[in-house]
Amino acid sequence: MTRVPAPLLALAAMVSVQLGAATAKTRFDEVGSVGAATLRLVIGAVVLVLVVRPRVRHWTRAQWTAAVLLGLALGGMNVLIYVAFASIPIGVAVTIEFLGPLALSLVHTRRWRDVTWAALALAGVVLLGVGPSAVTAVGGVLAAIAAAACWAGYIVMNRRVGAAIPGVDGLAVSMVVAMLVSLPFGLSTAAEGVVADPSLLLVFGGVAVLSSVLPYALEMSALRRMPTRVFGVLQSLGPAIAALAGLAILREALSTLEVVALACVTAASVGVTLTARRRRGSGPTGAPSDA
Numbered sequence: 606m607t608r609v610p611a612p613l614l615a616l617a618a619m620v621s622v623q624l625g626a627a628t629a630k631t632r633f634d635e636v637g638s639v640g641a642a643t644l645r646l647v648i649g650a651v652v653l654v655l656v657v658r659p660r661v662r663h664w665t666r667a668q669w670t671a672a673v674l675l676g677l678a679l680g681g682m683n684v685l686i687y688v689a690f691a692s693i694p695i696g697v698a699v700t701i702e703f704l705g706p707l708a709l710s711l712v713h714t715r716r717w718r719d720v721t722w723a724a725l726a727l728a729g730v731v732l733l734g735v736g737p738s739a740v741t742a743v744g745g746v747l748a749a750i751a752a753a754a755c756w757a758g759y760i761v762m763n764r765r766v767g768a769a770i771p772g773v774d775g776l777a778v779s780m781v782v783a784m785l786v787s788l789p790f791g792l793s794t795a796a797e798g799v800v801a802d803p804s805l806l807l808v809f810g811g812v813a814v815l816s817s818v819l820p821y822a823l824e825m826s827a828l829r830r831m832p833t834r835v836f837g838v839l840q841s842l843g844p845a846i847a848a849l850a851g852l853a854i855l856r857e858a859l860s861t862l863e864v865v866a867l868a869c870v871t872a873a874s875v876g877v878t879l880t881a882r883r884r885r886g887s888g889p890t891g892a893p894s895d896a
Contacts, residue, residue: 676782
């Protein structure tokens with residue numbers, strides 16, 4: 606991968622995430638949205654634990670607390686965004702979810718220019734609110750908003766876990782916690798679907814690779830060879846890539862209002878990322894949007 610330009614790796618990671626999400630949605634009729642999230646989290650957690658084999662024997666209470674809180678945010682983010690996917694287009698759901706890290710960045714800024722980005726993001730939210738998806742599927746919009754809050758929480762806790770626990774042991778434990786979060790809500794439908802069609806295990810194994818394993822590997826390689834500011838700007842293209850994936854795989858066409866809203870949120874994210882990184886070296890980065 607060292608021969609591939611770093612920006613292309615970052616874009617490939619985002620494409621992989623959204624292809625995984627769109628692929629999972631094609632099987633919602635068989636396992637339900639929460640069942641799909643559960644299968645993905647179970648497979649991802651099992652694979653990660655087997656590969657990492659986290660050493661937790663000497664963890665402190667603070668380390669366990671950080672890992673558990675990260676897992677709760679990760680589990681909530683995955684389950685809620687899949688619930689949103691079930692009733693609104695993927696492009697709309699990811700646009701709303703992206704407001705989480707965007708709001709987190711705006712909270713840490715204090716310049717008048719940032720009001721412009723906040724206003725632009727708010728305009729996007731208003732346009733989504735009057736768009737056809739929001740009018741016909743309020744529940745999906747609310748689920749996406751809740752997923753946005755979980756994504757912001759994930760970013761905060763991911764930093765704490767990274768500082769408190771060396772390596773990726775903390776992430777492995779957090780994935781197990783996320784899996785446990787989803788089991789009470791999606792185990793029955795996931796089990797029924799797999800019993801009826803065992804090939805679903807292969808499908809969601811592929812979804813886990815596309816949505817978690819491959820993006821993390823690509824992003825890690827990209828970040829070694831590119832400024833984090835540039836990475837943050839590229840990540841702002843997530844809603845647009847999600848919309849394209851939904852159109853290509855699910856035939857989910859967005860209305861004109863929804864496309865304009867997506868453009869507003871993306872532009873706001875690019876703007877706040879550029880200005881925040883120049884001053885702080887931090888921004889709306891974190892896990893893939895439905896990690």
